[in-house]
Amino acid sequence: MQALYFVLGIPLLGGAVLAWCGHRRFARDVNVAFSLGTFVAACVLTAQIIADGPMFGWQREFFIDPLHVFLVTLTAFVGLTTAIFSRPYMRVEEDHGKMTPKRLRLYHSMYQLFSFTMLVALTTNNMGILWVAMEAATLTTVMLVSVYRTAASLEAAWKYFILCGVGIAQALFGTVLLYMAAEKVIGHEGGALLWSNLNAVKQQLDPDIITLAFAFLFIGYGTKVGLVPLHNWLPDAHAEGPTPVSAVLSGLLLNVALYAILRFKVLTDGSLGNQLAGHMMMGFGLASVLVAAFFLSRQRDVKRMFAYSSIEHMGLITFAFGMGGPIATYAGLLHMTVHSLIKSAIFFAVGHATQKAGTQIMADIRGLMTVNPTVGWGLMLGALAILGMPPFGVFASEFLILTTAMREHAWATPLLLLALGVAFAAIFARVQPMVFGDTSVRPLLHPPALLPVFVHLGLGLMLGLYIPPYLDEWYRQAARMIGG
Amino acid sequence: MNGVVGQLINFCAALLLLLAFAMISQRRILSLIHLFTLQGVALVAATVLVGYVTAQPHLYLSAALTFVLKVLLIPWLLYRVIDRLNVRWDMETLINIPTTMLVGIGLVMFAFYLALPISQLSATIVRGNLGIALACVLLSFLMMITRSKAVPQVIGFLALENGLFFAATSATYGMPMVVELGIALDVLVGILILGVFMFQIREQFDSLDIRHLESLKED
Numbered sequence: 149m150q151a152l153y154f155v156l157g158i159p160l161l162g163g164a165v166l167a168w169c170g171h172r173r174f175a176r177d178v179n180v181a182f183s184l185g186t187f188v189a190a191c192v193l194t195a196q197i198i199a200d201g202p203m204f205g206w207q208r209e210f211f212i213d214p215l216h217v218f219l220v221t222l223t224a225f226v227g228l229t230t231a232i233f234s235r236p237y238m239r240v241e242e243d244h245g246k247m248t249p250k251r252l253r254l255y256h257s258m259y260q261l262f263s264f265t266m267l268v269a270l271t272t273n274n275m276g277i278l279w280v281a282m283e284a285a286t287l288t289t290v291m292l293v294s295v296y297r298t299a300a301s302l303e304a305a306w307k308y309f310i311l312c313g314v315g316i317a318q319a320l321f322g323t324v325l326l327y328m329a330a331e332k333v334i335g336h337e338g339g340a341l342l343w344s345n346l347n348a349v350k351q352q353l354d355p356d357i358i359t360l361a362f363a364f365l366f367i368g369y370g371t372k373v374g375l376v377p378l379h380n381w382l383p384d385a386h387a388e389g390p391t392p393v394s395a396v397l398s399g400l401l402l403n404v405a406l407y408a409i410l411r412f413k414v415l416t417d418g419s420l421g422n423q424l425a426g427h428m429m430m431g432f433g434l435a436s437v438l439v440a441a442f443f444l445s446r447q448r449d450v451k452r453m454f455a456y457s458s459i460e461h462m463g464l465i466t467f468a469f470g471m472g473g474p475i476a477t478y479a480g481l482l483h484m485t486v487h488s489l490i491k492s493a494i495f496f497a498v499g500h501a502t503q504k505a506g507t508q509i510m511a512d513i514r515g516l517m518t519v520n521p522t523v524g525w526g527l528m529l530g531a532l533a534i535l536g537m538p539p540f541g542v543f544a545s546e547f548l549i550l551t552t553a554m555r556e557h558a559w560a561t562p563l564l565l566l567a568l569g570v571a572f573a574a575i576f577a578r579v580q581p582m583v584f585g586d587t588s589v590r591p592l593l594h595p596p597a598l599l600p601v602f603v604h605l606g607l608g609l610m611l612g613l614y615i616p617p618y619l620d621e622w623y624r625q626a627a628r629m630i631g632g
Numbered sequence: 633m634n635g636v637v638g639q640l641i642n643f644c645a646a647l648l649l650l651l652a653f654a655m656i657s658q659r660r661i662l663s664l665i666h667l668f669t670l671q672g673v674a675l676v677a678a679t680v681l682v683g684y685v686t687a688q689p690h691l692y693l694s695a696a697l698t699f700v701l702k703v704l705l706i707p708w709l710l711y712r713v714i715d716r717l718n719v720r721w722d723m724e725t726l727i728n729i730p731t732t733m734l735v736g737i738g739l740v741m742f743a744f745y746l747a748l749p750i751s752q753l754s755a756t757i758v759r760g761n762l763g764i765a766l767a768c769v770l771l772s773f774l775m776m777i778t779r780s781k782a783v784p785q786v787i788g789f790l791a792l793e794n795g796l797f798f799a800a801t802s803a804t805y806g807m808p809m810v811v812e813l814g815i816a817l818d819v820l821v822g823i824l825i826l827g828v829f830m831f832q833i834r835e836q837f838d839s840l841d842i843r844h845l846e847s848l849k850e851d
Contacts, residue, residue: 209810274808274810274811276807276808276810276811276814276815277810277811277814279811279814279815280811280814280815280817280818283815283818283822284817284818284821287818287821287822287825290825291825294829294832297832297836298836299836299837299847300847300848302829302832302833302836302845303845303846303847303848304848305829306782306829306833306842306845307845307848309822309825309826309829310776310785310789313789313822314773314776314789314792317769317789317792317793317796320796320815321766321769321796321799323807324796324799324800324803324804324807325750325803327800327803327804327807328750328753328803328804331804332753336805339808340808341807341808341811354753356749356750356753357750357753360746360750384848387848388848
């Protein structure tokens with residue numbers, strides 16, 4: 149149990165320490181050290197859960213079961229690699245004059261607090277605290293997106309704040325309704341917002357209230373997942389913030405928001421006993437996949453393009469969870485993992501590439517292979533991996549999703565294939581000239597941190613070829629829990 | 633006795649809705665902040681009354697929290713912001729006000745239609761007010777949509793929180809205390825960040841008009 153307190157305590161302490169010394173030269177190393185500490189604690193926690201099974205903490209306010217614990221590890225892991233990536237990245241930004249000491253302090257402190265809010269959202273058992281943590285995550289990322297203080301970044305952050313603030317306010321209304329339904333069964337004193345209690349009595353929850361509650365919760369947290377038509381904030385926030393922030397937004401925040409929806413889907417399915425939640429998720433998921441694929445082909449900014457790709461993949465995952473059943477849910481969880489890893493790897497490579505070229509416009513980025521072959525290969529392999537080329541993990545999960553769709557919802561398969569095809573053509577056609585082609589750009593002053601890119605890609609490759617038995621077991625357990 | 637208090641609670645709820653309409657129709661920023669403060673007062677009164685009639689002591693605590701946050705601290709911050717930024721002008725709305733009011737009436741009917749079956753299932757004495765709470769939420773949305781300046785948008789956002797808070801009070805006698813504390817903290821931090829933003833937007837664009845924030849869009 150102590151491990152959980154370390155998982156939550158280390159980033160919180162990190163936020164406080166870096167608020168005080170985040171502008172010093174050694175702050176980037178301190179940032180990495182705190183992230184490393186969180187990751188080690190998360191690994192210990194995972195080992196304990198694998199050995200002892202689910203556990204509660206602090207008067208049942210925290211609850212760790214197989215579904216949480218791997219997401220916790222994934223979050224801590226991507227948090228660590230992004231911190232490593234941001235070391236040289238922020239040094240270059242400092243040299244370019246985009247980061248002042250004050251902004252660096254804000255950045256480092258908010259980075260740790262953001263990890264903290266993510267981890268609280270993942271480990272809490274209280275659906276009200278889940279809301280509080282998601283809102284706090286919005287606040288910290290708003291600060292991170294606006295850190296450059298340019299006109300465009302302020303606009304992106306304002307849009308993000310207002311849209312997600314309103315979205316998440318609806319989720320609060322949904323939480324109130326959920327509490328109302330639960331109170332009638334559990335009573336006022338019995339912790340009626342604790343998920344473990346709700347899950348135990350989900351069959352008795354009033355279906356009318358739960359239907360309305362799920363609609364509000366789905367729209368609310370769906371705004372944060374970036375589901376169409378609530379996705380407008382996402383490309384702007386990704387494109388205008390610093391690249392490490394884009395990596396954690398795509399790799400972590402979207403996952404955690406989707407995780408919140410999954411928690412409520414389990415309750416809704418139990419209460420209603422029908423496919424309503426699943427159908428809503430399928431509809432919004434499919435719309436996201438299609439719309440994002442076509443918007444993707446029109447982008448000129450590289451970070452915007454990969455932001456739309458994130459919408460597309462979140463749509464696909466939502467669709468998979470909406471179909472339900474053990475195979476689709478298994479595929480959804482696998483896709484969640486590999487998308488996190490590979491999309492953040494792509495953003496790492498893109499970050500170095502844009503710094504080198506001094507622009508985010510794809511037409512002006514050329515010849516990465518000649519300037520820095522490792523960045524070039526990183527971006528090329530990352531793009532191929534995210535497009536679902538075998539043998540990367542995305543291929544395995546997309547294959548499972550498509551075959552399930554073909555068997556159970558055949559009408560959706562051509563639409564999905566069309567969207568995936570359009571996305572493939574769009575991304576490949578733009579990444580190829582960026583990587584190959586001629587250039588006259590000078591190398592960067594500080595050697596880029598490319599280890600995270602290849603570690604992530606390697607893991608993505610491994611998951612495509614071989615899923616370790618305990619991970620497989622976790623996917624199965626979690627899939628049983630979500631998919632019924 | 634409970635009958636009288638029940639009527640008083642309904643009166644406060646009606647006042648909340650009326651103030652939501654008044655905010656939609658108000659053009660002057662200063663008056664808008666006054667109205668927001670009044671809405672906070674009505675909310676505090678409703679919460680205290682519900683707490684009294686149901687003998688739920690934690691509602692007094694949350695009423696006190698609302699009072700400090702929504703009646704004292706946030707209006708004071710807003711006054712400071714508009715004073716420092718010197719924005720007291722009349723502001724135009726994107727849709728004219730009579731049309732907005734008509735849309736607002738439609739929203740209220742929709743809210744009642746949506747909340748009626750749900751509120752009958754609620755066990756609380758103030759269950760009829762769930763419709764009013766939802767109506768306040770939707771009217772605040774409307775206000776955020778129709779205003780093009782940053783400060784009214786923020787006030788709309790805060791009025792939205794008022795509506796949600798009232799929903800929690802009338803549907804379930806308030807959320808658990810730890811959740812309410814968390815929400816209050818988020819609102820406070822949020823308003824501080826928005827305040828800082830307003831200064832930065834002003835610095836960048838020489839205006840608080842949100843219509844300047846339209847450069848990021850798809851071609």
